[in-house]
Amino acid sequence: MNHAIDVILIGTLLLALVTVESGGYFLTRVVRGLAPANRLQQNFFRAGHAHAAVLLVLSVAVLGVLESAALDDAWMWVARLGAPIAAILMPAGFFLSVLGADPQKPGRAIALLWIGALSLTVGLVVAGVGLIGGGIAAL
Numbered sequence: 001m002n003h004a005i006d007v008i009l010i011g012t013l014l015l016a017l018v019t020v021e022s023g024g025y026f027l028t029r030v031v032r033g034l035a036p037a038n039r040l041q042q043n044f045f046r047a048g049h050a051h052a053a054v055l056l057v058l059s060v061a062v063l064g065v066l067e068s069a070a071l072d073d074a075w076m077w078v079a080r081l082g083a084p085i086a087a088i089l090m091p092a093g094f095f096l097s098v099l100g101a102d103p104q105k106p107g108r109a110i111a112l113l114w115i116g117a118l119s120l121t122v123g124l125v126v127a128g129v130g131l132i133g134g135g136i137a138a139l
Contacts, residue, residue: 003067005080006063006064006067006080009063009084010063013056013059013060013084016056017056017057020049020052020053023048023049023052024049026045027045027049030045038103040098040103040104040105040106041098044094044097044098044106048090048092048093048095049091051090051091052087052091055083055084055087055090055091055120056084056087058083058087059083059084062079062083062123062124062127063080065131066080068134069127069130069131069133069134070130070133070137071126071133071134075126076130078122078123078126079123079127079130080123081123082119082120082124082127083119083123083124085116085119085120085123086116086117086119086123087116088116089112089115089116089119090117090120092112092116093109093110093111093112093114093115093116096109096112097113
């Protein structure tokens with residue numbers, strides 16, 4: 001395990017939350033009718049914004065406890081990067097799949113959402129199993 005890498009990742013994730021703040025400002029413009037968006041876009045923009053914030057904070061929480069996980073290097077990387085990758089891909093899927101003047105359904109970029117969901121699931125399962133193993137070993 002490399003504590004320095006986790007600290008650098010946590011710092012990067014905290015700075016990334018600033019971009020979520022600017023996305024919140026954009027959402028206030030959409031809601032006030034200052035940025036044109038149809039109903040689908042409004043819903044996907046909200047979902048993308050919420051997923052970005054929640055997944056960044058979840059990533060910080062996971063990285064904060066991984067030092068106690070019983071994982072070898074390869075599995076540690078899976079646990080370390082699962083949620084942060086999802087924090088990029090899932091919101092990107094929401095935002096990019098509804099680009100355009102008046103989309104009526106999500107475009108192909110929606111695949112990013114599902115790839116991100118897979119990354120999140122695998123990362124959380126590996127982290128969870130590793131933490132349980134580390135906890136049992138510490139008994």
